[in-house]
Amino acid sequence: MKPRIIVTRRWPATVEKVLSEQFETTFNTSDVPLTQDQLRTAFAEYDAILPTVSDSLPAAAFPEGTACTRLLGNFGVGFSHIDTEAARRLGITVTNTPGVLTDCTADIAMTLLLGVARRAGEGERELRSGNWTGWRPTHMIGSRVSGKTIGIIGMGRIGKATARRAHFGFGMDVVFYNRSKVDDDETRIMAARQLPTIEDVLAEADFVSLHCPGGAANRHLMDGRRLAAMKRGAFLINTARGDVVDQQALIAALQSGTIAGAGLDVFDGEPAVPEALRRMENVMLLPHLGSATEETRVAMGMKVVENAVAFFEGRDVPDRVA
Ligand code: DGY
Numbered sequence: 033m034k035p036r037i038i039v040t041r042r043w044p045a046t047v048e049k050v051l052s053e054q055f056e057t058t059f060n061t062s063d064v065p066l067t068q069d070q071l072r073t074a075f076a077e078y079d080a081i082l083p084t085v086s087d088s089l090p091a092a093a094f095p096e097g098t099a100c101t102r103l104l105g106n107f108g109v110g111f112s113h114i115d116t117e118a119a120r121r122l123g124i125t126v127t128n129t130p131g132v133l134t135d136c137t138a139d140i141a142m143t144l145l146l147g148v149a150r151r152a153g154e155g156e157r158e159l160r161s162g163n164w165t166g167w168r169p170t171h172m173i174g175s176r177v178s179g180k181t182i183g184i185i186g187m188g189r190i191g192k193a194t195a196r197r198a199h200f201g202f203g204m205d206v207v208f209y210n211r212s213k214v215d216d217d218e219t220r221i222m223a224a225r226q227l228p229t230i231e232d233v234l235a236e237a238d239f240v241s242l243h244c245p246g247g248a249a250n251r252h253l254m255d256g257r258r259l260a261a262m263k264r265g266a267f268l269i270n271t272a273r274g275d276v277v278d279q280q281a282l283i284a285a286l287q288s289g290t291i292a293g294a295g296l297d298v299f300d301g302e303p304a305v306p307e308a309l310r311r312m313e314n315v316m317l318l319p320h321l322g323s324a325t326e327e328t329r330v331a332m333g334m335k336v337v338e339n340a341v342a343f344f345e346g347r348d349v350p351d352r353v354a
Contacts, residue, residue, distance in 0.1 A: 035079040035344045040066050040087050043107065044326065047333030054341055055080075068093055075099040079344070082336055084108050085320070091118040099124060103343050105336040106353075108323070109133055110273060112247030116354035126354035127339040131189065132331035133323035138193035140322045141241050141271045144295025145182070145198070147316040148267050149239070150174040154313045175238070175265070175292065178203035183237025185230060185253070186244030186272065187214045194241055195224055209233045234261045239269060246273025256281035265292045271322050274300035283308045286315065297322050 037055040039048070042063040051057045058078070060066060065086045066074065074081050075095045080103035083089060089104070094115065104119060104126045111128050119126050147153055151174045158164050158172070182198040184191045187210040198204040199222040206224035208214070214226055227233050230253070234240060240262060244250050254268065254277040262268070268291055270277055279300045285291045286309075293314035299305050302320060309315055323332060335351065343349050 035340075036077070037080045037082060037340065038074050038078045039082045040071075041084055041107070043333045044330045046330055047337065050334070050337055054337060055344075075101045079103065080105055080340055082107060082340070083114070085110060085113055087113060089114040089118075091115045094118040094122060094124075098122070103127070103340060105340045105343075107332055107336050110246060111353055112245055112273060112275075114354075119354050124354075125343060125349060125352055127336070127343070127349055127351045128353050129332040129335040130351055132335055133328050134189040134193045136325050136328045137190045137271055137322035138197055140297055140318065141190070141194045141243075141269055141295075142197045142201070144269050144271065144297060144316050144318065145239050145241065145267070146177060146202075148269070148293045148295040148314070149177050151313075153316045157313075175267070177239075179205075180238040181205045181207060181236055183233035183240045184208035184224075185233065185240065185242050186210060187219070187224075187226070188243060190271070191241075191243035192218055194243065195219075195222055198239075198241075199224070204239075207233050207236050230258065231261055234258060234266075235263065237266060238263060239267045241269040242272040242276050244272055244276060246275045250276050252276070252278040252281075254278065254282070256284065259285040260290055262291050264290075267292055268294040269296075270294070271297045274298040274302055279306060279309075286312055 034056045038058045040060050048059060071093055072095060078101055081101055082105045084107040099122050101124055104114060104124055106114060106128045109128050109130050114126055116126055151172050155172055182204045184195050187208045195206045199206050206222050207227050208224055209227055209230045256278060259281055282294060283306060286294060295316045297318045298320055339349050339351050
């Protein structure tokens, strides 16, 4: 008998097809997040649940006794929405999809960096609303990007890919903070400098780009104090997780001019986005598009399938995180 699997959201059709060939698969055709009750039922009925970032799986979402579910195959690299300790206690394996969304997420970090520095969103809004009165020397002056310094917080795959784009594509200097020492050819060739503290990075960077995981360890890593420690005229870019930034402190810093602007692809409590942010012109806001390309979403799905097949065949699971 094939393992029974439930997929919590719609996936690219090609991957749904592969999944249904491999497993007895239930798709959530409504494509709205399952409720906590539906998730609890899923733990009792399915061998695997394939969730994604829009599913909240804190400890309370896990069953108390035993679960039928033996695998949580997360569609996405970030898994801070899953309490991996609770999974471990129930003997549930958790996998993710590293590697395949690196470039596309770094592209979105650069989209935001360029967009907010050069006021692209604001310019487009002006033009679409019919308010553009024509070229003039003082119109919508932004910040130059080349020759500036990008500060990467979290020099993992996506951090490095963003640094590469910034350095080789846009002539930026790179400084970074990473918990462990990073000393490899890639960072050396970019002359990227690892600094001892986040504060050191904030003191030097014209653009601060966040690439660390979300969850308790990094919650509000960018708080009011650190936002105030950024250079005057600096910009914050977040393609990591919304909870890494204290959103209220960010709004205050943007309103007071403590920082010049922000480019945000992720939000604390998304899809809700504070109205104050939506009203500001000095921010560029995207609806969590980091990995949103056809190629990447298919690759993510195929990675989940690869992990699930390995798991149910009793082989080593390539991307086990718990
Ligand atoms: C990821 O893979 O973590 C993306 O943010 C989508 O969840």
